[in-house]
Amino acid sequence: MSTQMWIRQIHRWLSMAFTLAVIANIVAMTMQVEAVWIGFLALVPLIPLLATGLYLFALPYRGRSNA
Template identity: 55%
Template sequence: MRSNVWFRQVHRWLSIVFTVAVIANFVAMGLGEPPPWIVYAPLPPLFVLMFTGLYMFAIPYAARWRGSKA
């Protein structure tokens, strides 16, 4: 049960980081040609968000498959 809480916390904080990176990307594009590190900054949090989201999506199905009531 502890790992579920940890995954949810990581997912929440990474969503904030991702949102800030996307906003910074739009602001930088509005000011001219942005450097590559700003353009690609949203990608690492996005990939981690994808994996944590898929894990949280699969938790109820895995619990049902194992026969427990979650």
């Protein structure tokens, strides 16, 4: 599997983890749980999600010779 395919797969799994973290945050807020760490839980997958997303965004602009 090529590097691009690995990064796409990682990006997909990170997006699912981020979605679950946001849902957990919403549930905690509706239950009025005072746990700040639940709010920061979404940042864990968000930072690598940003990095992989920027890489995938830049791929078409790199040109065909490097892809």
